[in-house]
Amino acid sequence: MAKAVSTKKSNTIKLKFDTSWSYAPAPESKSAASIKPQYDLFIDGKWTKPQSGKYFSTINPANEEKLSEVAEANAADVDKAVKAARNAYEKVWKKMPAKERAKYIFRISRMMQEKARELAIIESLDGGKPIRESRDFDVPTAANHFFYYAGWADKLEYAFPNRTTEPLGVAGQITPWNFPLLMAAWKIAPALATGNTVVLKPAETTPLTALKLAEIIQESGLPDGVVNILTGAGATGAAIVNHSDVNKIAFTGSTDVGKIIQRAIAGTNKKATLELGGKAANIIFEDAPLDQAVEGVINGIFFNQGHVCCAGSRLYVQESVAKQVIRKLRDRLESLIIGDPLDKNTDIGAINSKQQLDNIHKYIKIGLKEGAEMYESSCRLPSKGFWCKPTLFTNVAQSSRIAQEEIFGPVLSILTFRTDDEVIEKANNTPYGLSAGVWTDKGSKIFNMTKRMRAGVIWANTFNKFDPTSPFGGYKESGYGREGGLHGLLPYLNLVS
Numbered sequence: 001m002a003k004a005v006s007t008k009k010s011n012t013i014k015l016k017f018d019t020s021w022s023y024a025p026a027p028e029s030k031s032a033a034s035i036k037p038q039y040d041l042f043i044d045g046k047w048t049k050p051q052s053g054k055y056f057s058t059i060n061p062a063n064e065e066k067l068s069e070v071a072e073a074n075a076a077d078v079d080k081a082v083k084a085a086r087n088a089y090e091k092v093w094k095k096m097p098a099k100e101r102a103k104y105i106f107r108i109s110r111m112m113q114e115k116a117r118e119l120a121i122i123e124s125l126d127g128g129k130p131i132r133e134s135r136d137f138d139v140p141t142a143a144n145h146f147f148y149y150a151g152w153a154d155k156l157e158y159a160f161p162n163r164t165t166e167p168l169g170v171a172g173q174i175t176p177w178n179f180p181l182l183m184a185a186w187k188i189a190p191a192l193a194t195g196n197t198v199v200l201k202p203a204e205t206t207p208l209t210a211l212k213l214a215e216i217i218q219e220s221g222l223p224d225g226v227v228n229i230l231t232g233a234g235a236t237g238a239a240i241v242n243h244s245d246v247n248k249i250a251f252t253g254s255t256d257v258g259k260i261i262q263r264a265i266a267g268t269n270k271k272a273t274l275e276l277g278g279k280a281a282n283i284i285f286e287d288a289p290l291d292q293a294v295e296g297v298i299n300g301i302f303f304n305q306g307h308v309c310c311a312g313s314r315l316y317v318q319e320s321v322a323k324q325v326i327r328k329l330r331d332r333l334e335s336l337i338i339g340d341p342l343d344k345n346t347d348i349g350a351i352n353s354k355q356q357l358d359n360i361h362k363y364i365k366i367g368l369k370e371g372a373e374m375y376e377s378s379c380r381l382p383s384k385g386f387w388c389k390p391t392l393f394t395n396v397a398q399s400s401r402i403a404q405e406e407i408f409g410p411v412l413s414i415l416t417f418r419t420d421d422e423v424i425e426k427a428n429n430t431p432y433g434l435s436a437g438v439w440t441d442k443g444s445k446i447f448n449m450t451k452r453m454r455a456g457v458i459w460a461n462t463f464n465k466f467d468p469t470s471p472f473g474g475y476k477e478s479g480y481g482r483e484g485g486l487h488g489l490l491p492y493l494n495l496v497s
């Protein structure tokens with residue numbers, strides 16, 4: 001048994017565990033993935049050089065080594081891709097019988113399953129997430145989205161009974177770095193099923209699985225121009241948003257960029273779905289199964305290094321069990337394994353970029369300055385790469401910035417409450433409203449809480465569960481529109497009669 005010794009220095013407590021054993025490394029093999037030294041843009045079914053001739057590097061955040069270089073698309077490349085998507089829409093995709101479209105989408109799903117191991121390795125190398133997550137969650141869920149939406153393509157009349165639907169045309173899609181392949185699947189699969197064509201830009205730090213998906217799409221025989229994938233920076237995304245021949249914008253990313261996009265498309269005819277930031281409340285009542293709840297909280301915030309828009313980054317514990325829950329959380333924190341993302345034992349991988357790590361450190365300093373008490377794991381961090389110890393803050397005030405603002409890292413703010421009314425008020429008191437969690441033994445309490453909480457997704461006695469059949473999206477500054485499920489079809493359609 002590990003023995004905990006705590007040493008207190010100002011308001012920081014470091015836990016030192018005498019761990020006399022650890023797991024033997026179980027690394028996944030890099031050689032099962034093929035990454036080219038350089039990638040061009042995927043436009044009109046072909047790999048095309050960027051017009052500027054510029055490329056930028058994508059690195060492995062776990063060791064800062066360069067993995068590959070990818071093309072930087074400018075406005076002229078975006079224009080070329082939008083023209084290809086428009087041409088494919090008018091000449092091929094719009095006219096194709098829906099059941100034929102479905103076969104392509106289904107084929108993409110099957111090919112993703114066949115290449116699942118390679119996709120998972122590349123996702124972990126490029127983004128820093130543990131292989132267990134990319135292997136067991138990201139890649140299968142991404143393939144399932146294609147599979148699920150393939151099923152809807154020829155059944156839209158059942159999704160919208162007594163209505164006639166038509167596709168919008170060209171969809172411009174922009175994705176973030178935390179779930180690169182899954183976000184690409186969330187966006188491309190419903191767009192294709194509803195008869196639209198696509199121009200997609202993945203995030204700058206994690207472009208590789210979207211480029212692998214482009215290879216799969218090319219191999220699947222999908223008609224040229226139906227899906228175009230352009231790598232680049234924020235300016236590439238802005239060029240897609242501002243292109244006059246794009247009919248719909250699907251964006252997942254930060255609330256700040258979401259606001260820029262909203263301003264840019266105001267007064268145009270473009271439809272939009274914006275999936276933005278979050279500050280989810282995870283609520284533990286005194287009657288909850290506490291061990292199960294602690295495991296759910298750990299999964300909710302430390303899963304994927306806290307790089308999750310719906311991460312349970314605020315924990316509200318009922319006062320009567322707070323001491324017990326905090327002790328259990330501290331113990332569990334100490335047993336989390338941090339390190340090589342390709343090791344199958346790893347619980348917490350690398351932070352996605354230096355910029356993100358700096359941002360997390362900024363918030364840890366703010367928490368300490370605001371007077372909260374910090375606990376961090378005593379684990380050792382690798383010397384190269386971007387790493388952050390899993391961290392808890394107690395004695396956090398509701399008005400504190402670490403309880404109000406999105407940190408997007410493995411940092412949990414713990415607050416307490418006495419009554420249902422109090423916790424509802426506190427949980428709803430942020431600018432966001434993406435997700436939440438409730439832990440209690442009472443079914444009636446679950447229904448009461450879920451009715452009164454302003455969050456798009458609320459999990460009860462579990463956390464971070466996803467399924468292609470369930471809609472996902474936010475309230476307030478977490479954005480608007482829904483992705484996933486039947487609801488995810490409508491943002492890509494006009495109901496004409």
Ligand code: NAP
Binds near residue numbers: 178
């Ligand atoms: P971000 O900085 O907003 O970037 C998202 C995407 O937008 C990236 O591809 C980015 O390109 C691009 N972009 C940047 N500036 C742009 C502009 N002016 N116009 C158009 N596109 C632009 O967000 P992030 O840091 O990658 O991702 C983290 C954020 O995403 C968090 O706030 C998180 O909560 C949110 N998120 C939300 C959901 C959800 O479903 N609600 C899911 C996942 C993540 P570059 O990479 O080149 O900067």
Ligand code: MG
Binds near residue numbers: 058059125127
């Ligand atoms: Mg990278």
